[in-house]
Amino acid sequence: MKALILGAALLVPGAAFAVPQVSAPPAAAAPATVPQRVVFPSVDEAGTELVGYLYAPVGVQGPAPAVVLMHGRAGAYSSLADGVYDASTLSMRHRFWAEYWAARGYYAIIVDGFGPRGYPGGFGRFSYDERPAEVNEVTVRPLDAYGALKYLRTLPGVDDDRVGLMGWSNGGSATLSAMADDKPGDMRRLGFRAAISMYPACGLHNRFARTGYNTYAPVRVFMGTDDEEVSHDRCRDLIRTAEARGHDVEFVSYRGATHSFDDPGRRRQSVAANARATADVRERLGAFFDEALAPRTP
Known part of the structure; x- marks a missing residue:
């Protein structure tokens, strides 16, 4: 599949589909459900004890699929947390997506990889060169994702062959690193079935x-295309090159959208391009995981 660019229209070979104009969605309400706080080890060398917030699926009979959610450089919590780092102060974006997946019948676990290492408030913009090695998104944070995968597979309600990975920004970079085909063993059986990386x-x-x-x-x-924190073109080229080598990857580009375009807060959603991108990505992501994480055929 080719890289896609969305603006006034979705461009695919041989067709153009209008992207509906949408008003900015309202700010997310208080959590509809309170997640369970859980702890589990990373598979890093130190066996760091991570914190997770586990959302249960809605209306599912029998084993359910699951999604591991990896926060960005600002951490898992709201900028208004004021020193309180728990389920009540999870950021609006993380709450939204965890509840989104739970409503679709998935377990969803938000992994706090910064708090247990002493950085619950995350890191500011343009602090990349100052961040400690223990939160490295290429060498460490993917191991947190695999720790969460290992934990989910211990839960009796989780279908251990149907787990996906999703990350934002720095967590999106960790997602790309986690999905790289440079690991021992048959990762098509041992690893994640599919992944979503948001503006890495x-x-x-x-x-x-x-x-x-x-x-x-x-x-x-x-x-x-208007991401103000990371390079849109660098990611486009990385994914296009992988696609040209035959890998099942796709780069979807939203014309005029910024970094964190899917944050449901009013500031991001007041940008028309962000609102359009948010509406589209909510449809795409659900359809992608529903297909990619479906039970395997015998």
């Missing part, structure tokens, strides 16, 4: 400069 930074510490970026499972990347 795609330099990835030059990890894949020599070998190229290759994935072991389907990956979809979503970015705005």
Whole structure:
């Protein structure tokens, strides 16, 4: 599949589909459900005890699929947390997506990888070179994602063959690194079935400069052309090159959308391009995981 660019229209070979004009969605309400706070180890060398917020699926009989959610550089919590870091202060965006997946019948776990390492409030913009090695998005945070995967597979309600990964910004970079086909074992059976990366930074510490970026499972990347924090074109080129080598990857570009375009708060959603991108991505992501995480055929 080719990289897609969305603006006034969705461009695909041979057709154009209008993207509906949508008003900015209202700010998210208080959590409809209170997640369960859980702890589990990362698979990093230190076995760091991570904190997770687990949302249960709605209306599911029998084993359900699951999604691991990886926060960005600002951490899992609201900027208004004021020193309180728990389920009540999870950011609006993380709450929205966890509840979105739970409503579709998935377990969803928000992984706090910064708080247990002493950085619950995350990091500011343009602080990249100052961040400690223990939160590195290429060498450490993917191990947090696999710790969450391992934990989910211990839960009796989770279908352990149907787990996906989703991350934003720095967590989106961790998602790309986690899905790289550079790991021992049959990751198509041991790893995540599919992944979604939202506006990642795609330099990835030059990890894949020599070998190229290759994935072991389907990956979809979503970015705005007006992203003010990371390079849209660098990610587009990374994913297009992987696609040209035959990997099941896709880059979806939203014309005029910014970084964090899917944040449901009024500031981001007051930008018309962000509102259009948000409406579209909510449809796309659900359809993608519903297909990619479906039970395997015998």
